[in-house]
Amino acid sequence: MKVALVYPPACDPTAPYLSVPTLTAQLRLRGIEVLPIDANVEAFDSILTAGKLNELRDRIEERLRDLGKREQLNHVDQLNYVALVRALPAANEIPKLIEDAKATLRDASRFADPQSYDRATAIIDHAMTVVSAAYSPLKLDFTTYRTPFSMLTIEEVEKDASVERNPFFDWVETVLGPRLRAAEVNVVGLSVCFPGQLQPAYSFALQLKRMLPGVHLTVGGPGVTQMMIRLQGHALAKALGPFDSAILYEGEGPLVALIEALEGGHSLRNLANVVLRDKLMGARFTAGHGMQDLRELVAPDFDGLPLDRYLSPSLVLPYDPTRGCYWGKCTFCHYGLAEVGTAAYRERPVDTVVDHLEQLRKKHGTSTFYFSQDSVAPKTLLKLADRLVEREVDLQWATDLKPEKYLTQERAERLRRSGAVACALGVESGSQRVLDLIDKGAPVPVVGDVIDRLAKAGIAAEAMCFTDFPTETKSEAIETLEFLDEKREKLGLFIVGEFGLTHGALVAQNPENFGVEELWQLEGDEFGLGLFFRPSTPAKSDEDREAVDDRLAEVSDGFLLRRYPWAGAVSTAHTILTYAARGPGAFRDLSSSRVGVELPTIDLELPFDFSRAELAEEREGEVWHEIVNNQRQVSRGLYHELVSDLPAIPKRPARYRIGEEVVRLRLAARRPDTSANRATRSRRASQT
Numbered sequence: 008m009k010v011a012l013v014y015p016p017a018c019d020p021t022a023p024y025l026s027v028p029t030l031t032a033q034l035r036l037r038g039i040e041v042l043p044i045d046a047n048v049e050a051f052d053s054i055l056t057a058g059k060l061n062e063l064r065d066r067i068e069e070r071l072r073d074l075g076k077r078e079q080l081n082h083v084d085q086l087n088y089v090a091l092v093r094a095l096p097a098a099n100e101i102p103k104l105i106e107d108a109k110a111t112l113r114d115a116s117r118f119a120d121p122q123s124y125d126r127a128t129a130i131i132d133h134a135m136t137v138v139s140a141a142y143s144p145l146k147l148d149f150t151t152y153r154t155p156f157s158m159l160t161i162e163e164v165e166k167d168a169s170v171e172r173n174p175f176f177d178w179v180e181t182v183l184g185p186r187l188r189a190a191e192v193n194v195v196g197l198s199v200c201f202p203g204q205l206q207p208a209y210s211f212a213l214q215l216k217r218m219l220p221g222v223h224l225t226v227g228g229p230g231v232t233q234m235m236i237r238l239q240g241h242a243l244a245k246a247l248g249p250f251d252s253a254i255l256y257e258g259e260g261p262l263v264a265l266i267e268a269l270e271g272g273h274s275l276r277n278l279a280n281v282v283l284r285d286k287l288m289g290a291r292f293t294a295g296h297g298m299q300d301l302r303e304l305v306a307p308d309f310d311g312l313p314l315d316r317y318l319s320p321s322l323v324l325p326y327d328p329t330r331g332c333y334w335g336k337c338t339f340c341h342y343g344l345a346e347v348g349t350a351a352y353r354e355r356p357v358d359t360v361v362d363h364l365e366q367l368r369k370k371h372g373t374s375t376f377y378f379s380q381d382s383v384a385p386k387t388l389l390k391l392a393d394r395l396v397e398r399e400v401d402l403q404w405a406t407d408l409k410p411e412k413y414l415t416q417e418r419a420e421r422l423r424r425s426g427a428v429a430c431a432l433g434v435e436s437g438s439q440r441v442l443d444l445i446d447k448g449a450p451v452p453v454v455g456d457v458i459d460r461l462a463k464a465g466i467a468a469e470a471m472c473f474t475d476f477p478t479e480t481k482s483e484a485i486e487t488l489e490f491l492d493e494k495r496e497k498l499g500l501f502i503v504g505e506f507g508l509t510h511g512a513l514v515a516q517n518p519e520n521f522g523v524e525e526l527w528q529l530e531g532d533e534f535g536l537g538l539f540f541r542p543s544t545p546a547k548s549d550e551d552r553e554a555v556d557d558r559l560a561e562v563s564d565g566f567l568l569r570r571y572p573w574a575g576a577v578s579t580a581h582t583i584l585t586y587a588a589r590g591p592g593a594f595r596d597l598s599s600s601r602v603g604v605e606l607p608t609i610d611l612e613l614p615f616d617f618s619r620a621e622l623a624e625e626r627e628g629e630v631w632h633e634i635v636n637n638q639r640q641v642s643r644g645l646y647h648e649l650v651s652d653l654p655a656i657p658k659r660p661a662r663y664r665i666g667e668e669v670v671r672l673r674l675a676a677r678r679p680d681t682s683a684n685r686a687t688r689s690r691r692a693s694q695t
Contacts, residue, residue, distance in 0.1 A: 082627075
């Protein structure tokens with residue numbers, strides 16, 4: 008048997024992810040031939056080219072011309088119109104800049120120049136705006152692939168997979184499919200780790216099923232596992248969609264068993280943790296042990312991946328010394344390959360870890376690693392650090408860490424001597440009451456002490472926080488921001504997200520314990536990916552949220568914070584490389600280095616009043632609030648019923664200046680050319 012393992016978009020294109028290399032290593036250990044494909048970096052690298060972006064510019068302009076032929080725009084048309092118009096400056100300028108931007112990120116000296124780096128990442132972000140607009144209403148970045156009806160039903164999945172809606176369609180048709188056909192693979196497995204990869208994975212599978220009808224298509228990973236473990240029977244069969252099977256929980260053992268059964272012509276029916284169609288039930292799987300013994304695993308195998316195509320000047324490799332979370336009590340958390348909470352904690356032997364790291368360092372010529380794990384026990388991390396020093400393994404590394412009083416100053420120094428450059432800490436909240444609800448186990452003063460000790464040791468302490476945990480008040484949200492402000496000189500970076508409820512979190516399992524009065528899913532959401540709740544206490548008012556946002560903006564001032572996956576986002580390859588080069592205070596020192604990219608403005612006659620069209624965005628939010636909170640059901644039919652009475656806008660041509668904003672040009676009426684009138688026109692022109 009020959010197996011292709013494919014990692015689909017949308018994800019970080021700056022470094023390889025761990026899933027495909029880990030599975031590749033285990034299959035090759037069994038003598039199975041593997042073709043690993045990082046379709047994420049390859050597909051993005053192919054889209055982010057001058058030629059492709061020029062095609063997307065033409066597509067944007069063609070869609071605008073089509074809208075301009077109409078006498079009026081309905082609500083949906085207005086949303087698309089706004090997205091298309093806003094993208095015009097980038098669509099015309101970015102194709103000329105994109106190749107140089109990618110080259111900058113792959114070149115060590117240009118990467119190290121703050122202004123060159125900022126310009127390059129801004130160009131790529133603009134390019135992603137162009138891709139999204141060309142396929143509007145798609146929202147695409149390196150974490151998100153979303154349309155209004157994404158992943159609600161298999162029918163909607165199929166619509167979003169079509170050539171008209173799918174920016175990756177051509178790449179699969181002309182690159183991936185032919186490569187798999189030429190390689191004569193028997194099995195194709197797609198690894199879906201994050202929610203943003205779900206729709207692309209299904210789109211890939213739909214195309215590959217048509218192009219390679221005899222190939223067995225399987226899918227696995229946390230994104231698929233957390234979705235399918237809650238489905239049964241015919242609902243589970245629908246979720247399989249174009250796939251012949253799905254592998255739940257950790258994949259090494261079940262994937263080997265599946266391939267060996269296919270090769271031997273044996274029944275797949277009794278394979279543990281493998282979802283299959285069933286004539287009677289629709290689909291089923293036999294639950295088995297879902298956790299791998301890490302002592303049996305060899306080092307991840309990156310051979311065959313396009314290691315020269317990642318958008319980084321040097322290679323940052325992921326490695327998992329442990330799996331699961333040694334604490335495993337945080338009530339907000341549902342992470343990875345587990346039905347509830349996190350998987351049970353397991354470790355590789357420390358000497359094995361060091362052996363693997365040495366092998367990978369020598370083989371791939373890199374000394375930079377990210378320890379990709381849920382949360383490692385501090386004692387184990389100290390043992391690993393000491394062994395790296397004893398064996399004189401020259402590394403620079405970063406990882407996630409739960410703040411514990413165990414991490415004394417002396418122990419922080421030992422981490423630094425072993426090559427630690429950053430530790431991302433699960434701070435969560437600066438309010439002790441909220442931390443107690445989360446069951447974090449470390450009081451706020453302990454968290455502050457750990458940040459201080461890491462900073463003193465020369466390790467960047469990154470704080471991961473969020474607001475809006477059920478019953479959190481405005482003042483408690485502000486406490487989190489005050490804590491960050493107090494520690495600003497000791498922090499490398501921070502992130503403040505918003506709480507989102509997931510099915511496997513203890514909050515969802517026991518909502519009454521957390522002030523949650525009601526939980527619901529939307530009728531019509533066949534995959535059950537959305538989960539909503541109403542707290543027993545009133546939610547923050549708009550004024551409260553504005554106050555929190557204002558305080559967050561104040562705290563952020565003085566840091567260079569960027570969106571994932573760029574330098575300035577927590578736990579990214581670029582951030583690790585920046586710490587290694589500039590030290591733990593890099594993103595405070597660089598806070599004033601933003602330059603971005605200046606896009607030229609365009610003066611253009613538009614067929615419809617742009618400011619009126621923009622109002623559709625606010626109405627869209629109101630429509631979805633009605634769907635989620637009042638109707639509590641979702642379908643394309645209901646949506647169109649709700650928007651059918653929203654105001655259309657008539658054709659009203661006018662000239663606009665399109666840049667960072669879209670501004671209508673109000674020209675003076677023609678008058679006799681007296682000196683007074685010339686002066687009047689001059690003043691009006693300057694105001695415009």
